[in-house]
Amino acid sequence: MSAFGRDWTEARGLAPLIAALGPGNARYVGGAVRDTLLALPVKDIDIATVLPPREVMRRCKAAGIKTIPTGIDHGTVTALVDGRGIEITTLRRDVATDGRRATIAFSDDWREDAARRDFTINALYADPDSGTISDYFGGQADLAARCVRFIGDPAERIREDHLRILRYFRFQARFGSLPADAASEQACADLAATLKGLSRERIAMEMMNLLALPDPAPTIARMAALGVLAVILPEADPAPLAALVAAEAREGAAPDPLRRLASLLPCDRAAAEQVAARLRLSGAQKKRLALAAGRGEAQRDPRALAYRIGIEAARDRLLLSGLSTAPLAGWQPPVLPLKGGEIVARGVKAGPEVARILHAVEQRWVDEGFPGAARVNELLGAELGNAG
Structure with missing residues (x-):
C-alpha cells in the first residue's frame, strides 16, 4: 500500500x-x-x-x-x-x-x-x-x-438535489476561499427558491452543520447577499453572527450552532419560537432559542441571571451580548436554604402568603449574591416583620 x-x-x-x-x-x-x-x-x-x-x-x-x-x-x-x-x-x-x-x-x-x-x-x-x-x-x-465547485453544470447539479445549495455553502465555509466560484454562486442564487420544496428537517440539519463550523459568518453573509438566506430564514440578520464568533473565541467557548442560530434572529421570543417550530427543532432547542431572544434585556449580575434561567441559557445571553462569561466558570447555582415549612413554623398560615414570602426572600438572597443560611434567616425575619 x-x-x-x-x-x-x-x-x-x-x-x-x-x-x-x-x-x-x-x-x-x-x-x-x-x-x-x-x-x-x-x-x-x-x-x-x-x-x-x-x-x-x-x-x-x-x-x-x-x-x-x-x-x-x-x-x-x-x-x-x-x-x-x-x-x-x-x-x-x-x-x-x-x-x-x-x-x-x-x-x-x-x-x-x-x-x-x-x-x-x-x-x-x-x-x-x-x-x-x-x-x-x-x-x-x-x-x-481551495475552490468549491460543482461538477459540470452547477444549475443541473442543483436541480437534481436542491439541498446542494446549502451543501455548497457549508463546503465553502469549510474548504473554500474567496473569491468563490462565480458559476456556482450564481446557480445557487438563481435557484434559491427551490429550497422551499425541501423538508424543514433537511434544511435545519444543513444549517446546523454550517453554523457548527469554526467561522461561518462570512459564508452566512454571502448567503444573505445572494438572496439564499432569506428563502430559508427570512427573519435573519447576518451581522451579529460575526460578533458572536469573536466573543466565543475571546471567551474560549466552543462553537455552538443553536446559539449562532439565535444570533441571526431578532430579540423576540415569539419570533424565535416560530423559527424553532418551522425548522422542527426539539422542545429543548425551542426553549433555548426563546431564552436567547431575551438578550435585549439588561444583563446585570451573570450569576443571578444563571440562577434564574440556567447556566447554558445565561452563557448564551452573555456571549450574544458580548459580555464575559468568566463569572460562570466552574460555578453552579446554589439552592435557597429555606423551605416553605420553615415559614409556616414561624406562624404564617400555609397558602399563597407563604409562597409570596418565600419568593421575596429568594429575590433578596439572589440580589445579595447568595449569602449563607444565617443571612437568609435574617432576610426571612425582615420579611415577616414587613408582613406583620
Whole structure:
C-alpha cells in the first residue's frame, strides 16, 4: 500500500473488508479521500464498488463480516468492521431526479459514478492497494486552490438535489476561499427558491452543520447577499453572527450552532419560537432559542441571571451580548436554604402568603449574591416583620 491513508486504514482494520470485496473491485471515495489529502482527521469512511449490493453481502458473509442492508435499494450496504459502520455503495448513475430524491441504476463505470456527485473535491477515489487517486473532474487542483465547485453544470447539479445549495455553502465555509466560484454562486442564487420544496428537517440539519463550523459568518453573509438566506430564514440578520464568533473565541467557548442560530434572529421570543417550530427543532432547542431572544434585556449580575434561567441559557445571553462569561466558570447555582415549612413554623398560615414570602426572600438572597443560611434567616425575619 502507498503512504495514502495507511494510518486510518490500518487502524480501523479495513484490510479484511477490502480483501473480501476482491482486487480492483473497491475504492475509497469522498470525504475520507479529500480529508486525507488535506491532512485532516478522517471520520466517516465510504467505499465505492463495482459489485452489486447482494454480492457485497455474500462476499462479506463468506469472510465473516456482518453487513446491514441500510440502503440496499439505492446500492448501499453497511459493513461492521471493529464495531464501526463502513458504507459500501455500488457505482450508480441517475435515471431521474426531482430535486429531492433520485431514481438510480447500478453501473460499473467509475467516471459515471463520479459524474453524479456534487462537488469536484468530493469525487475523488483512492485505490486501497496502490493508493492511486482517480480524479475525473479536477478535484485535486480545486483542493489545492481551495475552490468549491460543482461538477459540470452547477444549475443541473442543483436541480437534481436542491439541498446542494446549502451543501455548497457549508463546503465553502469549510474548504473554500474567496473569491468563490462565480458559476456556482450564481446557480445557487438563481435557484434559491427551490429550497422551499425541501423538508424543514433537511434544511435545519444543513444549517446546523454550517453554523457548527469554526467561522461561518462570512459564508452566512454571502448567503444573505445572494438572496439564499432569506428563502430559508427570512427573519435573519447576518451581522451579529460575526460578533458572536469573536466573543466565543475571546471567551474560549466552543462553537455552538443553536446559539449562532439565535444570533441571526431578532430579540423576540415569539419570533424565535416560530423559527424553532418551522425548522422542527426539539422542545429543548425551542426553549433555548426563546431564552436567547431575551438578550435585549439588561444583563446585570451573570450569576443571578444563571440562577434564574440556567447556566447554558445565561452563557448564551452573555456571549450574544458580548459580555464575559468568566463569572460562570466552574460555578453552579446554589439552592435557597429555606423551605416553605420553615415559614409556616414561624406562624404564617400555609397558602399563597407563604409562597409570596418565600419568593421575596429568594429575590433578596439572589440580589445579595447568595449569602449563607444565617443571612437568609435574617432576610426571612425582615420579611415577616414587613408582613406583620
